[in-house]
Amino acid sequence: MNISYLILAHKNPSQFHRMVKKLDAENVYFFVHIDKTADDVPFKQAFINYKNVFFIEEEKRMITPWSSIGICKVTLLLLNKVIKKFTSNTYCVLLSGQDYPLNNNKHIYNFYQSNYGNNYIVAEEIKDIWPEWANRFERYNFHLPNKRLNRGIFPIFDSRFLTLRNFKHIFYLLRNLGFTTTVNTVFKPKRIHPNYLEPKGGDTWWALPVETVIEIINYLKKNPDLLEYHAYTHVPDETLFASIVNKLKEKEQIKTTNTYTNWLRNDVELPVTFKENDFEELKQASKNYLFARKFDVAQDSAILNKLDQYINHQKTNISS
Incomplete structure (x- = not known):
């Protein structure tokens, strides 16, 4: 089995380097998009001699404003790049450049190998998670x-x-x-979600078998109006992939995300940017999640040092 990490990055090249090198292992590959607003040279320099790190070509890079359809489009760019290399026996794991592992590579590999076929993505009823759902879908x-x-x-x-x-x-x-x-x-017509697909939603970050990815890409080819509709959706990356997976897969094949994010604090900008004093929270999260977001070395790099120490001394388990 292979693991293909799809990484969307736009800042902090040194942090990006650190994450990739931490996740680098046998049978691991990286497919990377650097936002067009950033200089991609500092991101690439550390990986010139790496045979398993692939960057989206300059002419295909995009500007991806927060909450726009651009996130979906660059994710599809990366997925199409993956399936040119792998069509089976591969997990595609979507991460941001501000994520970091909570477990060591052997544990991550064993987890996906032991649970191959599961789709780790949040696909919940939109009215249950977004009180403002009409603003997202109908404006x-x-x-x-x-x-x-x-x-x-x-x-x-x-x-x-x-x-x-x-x-x-x-x-x-x-x-x-x-x-x-x-x-x-x-003077455009009233916005109505395509009636052939029930909208679901949740976190952006997921892990899917490449076989599911191929089904998603084929589904979008058959239904090109779906991307056109979501060009005007607020945060479409939190619903597009979840809705399609929910349509294509049985309920028991869909599990929650592997990426831990804290949306529950009242005194900080959300999601929480983790710092050194959040270590115990992340240590606890590592029992149920493989990765966490988000981190910012410009604010606090000590938390990554602590996580490295913790990961390096972990015992490797297989869980579901």
């Missing part, structure tokens, strides 16, 4: 480069068009996107 959402925000509007044919909030967003888009784009959006 025309726009994601502005270099700004961690989105603005969405309901078109004139939607009853929610005549609300103060909607008019505020229309004026915002007039100032930032211009008259033509905004007015054209106002």
